[in-house]
């Protein structure tokens with residue numbers, strides 16, 4: 001495209017694409033550093049996946065300890081400068097949230113003040129703690145989304161929306177950006193968007209910040225980059241990887257595309273989003289977990305309760321056996337008994353915009369009645385229903401019950417306090433699949449959030465923030481994605497406005 005002949009419909013200093021947490025913080029910071037800023041959002045509401053989140057944001061007491069921990073959990077996939085910048089951002093996070101909170105007289109909670117569950121046992125783990133927006137006077141949640149009684153993500157977005165409005169930063173909803181416009185040198189100088197059903201060209205005098213979230217709902221990208229097939233998603237249906245594709249088109253390197261924050265969970269044909277299992281973000285060693293998982297051969301294959309249950313528990317399902325040929329654990333089968341059914345809901349339908357609301361019954365009885373969970377009078381009948389070898393399944397259940405009796409899972413090391421027997425009929429079974437809470441891949445960026453080309457050179461005028469090309473490329477830090485939205489958003493906003501990193 002010859003941009004010298006292009007008639008721009010509109011002109012701003014900084015264009016932010018996407019109005020989740022990352023885009024909002026980036027826009028606030030670009031504005032606060034003097035840039036005339038515009039936010040473009042594809043959906044009719046703000047919030048993206050951020051509004052559906054548990055709302056936990058990790059922070060740290062000590063930067064050096066955070067560097068040690070992050071270095072271990074990044075597995076050598078991220079450079080030192082980025083790690084240090086991220087650690088500093090985690091340290092500054094609570095104070096920055098308190099600044100934003102002033103607009104709404106909101107309360108920022110720090111919980112617990114020291115230490116935090118859901119981190120891996122690496123050096124420095126004790127420096128982490130969790131923050132979240134605990135209260136906004138008068139705010140009881142948005143009526144167009146359902147976050148299962150947890151309003152922390154909604155409160156974060158409310159706070160950001162109010163900060164955007166207080167600054168008079170314009171936001172165009174129902175506006176999908178479809179391309180980045182570059183000059184003859186390859187610098188990004190604007191975007192093409194569909195606004196009111198009309199193709200619109202918007203010039204960015206200083207920079208474009210991509211904050212389009214992940215590719216949870218782009219089947220082609222998931223198939224291309226993930227080990228497992230299929231992987232089902234929850235979250236914002238607007239997250240179709242547009243930022244990945246647009247950045248690729250202008251020469252960005254991609255990173256962390258394989259990595260997603262996820263677990264095992266449920267997918268039913270008559271309900272669009274997937275449900276994640278009910279094991280929360282952090283493991284509690286004494287929590288009774290009703291079930292075991294078996295593969296299609298009727299054998300257990302994993303510890304069903306990892307230290308960060310919503311981070312890595314999909315990974316054992318990814319195993320591919322070329323002799324079958326296929327994935328013997330996709331789907332895997334979750335099995336529990338009558339006592340287990342009453343221990344509490346097995347799924348947590350956290351995620352829902354208005355058309356996707358679902359309340360899972362506490363004792364799972366409604367889902368048995370719907371036929372989502374199958375009920376059988378014996379293990380043999382269950383085996384037949386799920387096309388399993390009955391003798392092998394019976395042996396698996398007997399072995400499990402024996403280990404529960406001993407209080408030790410010698411096969412896979414599941415924490416003893418979580419183990420319950422599977423003995424009392426009727427027995428229940430349901431297929432489980434790899435579930436993607438959110439993706440981490442996208443354009444690679446440096447510590448200034450500048451998007452890099454495959455040779456490590458910044459593409460002028462282009463920044464990426466949030467889970468689009470996330471910092472996390474190996475293990476996830478619970479509460480880390482939202483912290484990253486704030487940390488990267490602050491940096492990118494300031495950089496794009498031309499003021500240098502904070």
Ligand SMILES: Cc1cc2nc3c(=O)[nH]c(=O)nc-3n(C[C@H](O)[C@H](O)[C@H](O)COP(=O)(O)OP(=O)(O)OC[C@H]3O[C@@H](n4cnc5c(N)ncnc54)[C@H](O)[C@@H]3O)c2cc1C
Nearest residue numbers: 018020022042048049050054055177213238466467479482
């Ligand atoms: C159920 C759930 C619970 C979670 N809990 C936590 C938690 O407690 N703590 C934590 O740290 N993380 C959590 N996460 C992860 C975290 O919420 C996300 O990683 C983070 O919110 C991503 O923020 P973002 O701003 O990058 O993207 P999003 O919030 O998804 O925003 C991206 C926005 O860009 C828009 N967009 C996309 N394409 C275009 C386009 N072409 N043009 C214009 N707009 C576009 C989208 O519609 C969307 O509004 C959770 C995720 C889910 C799904």
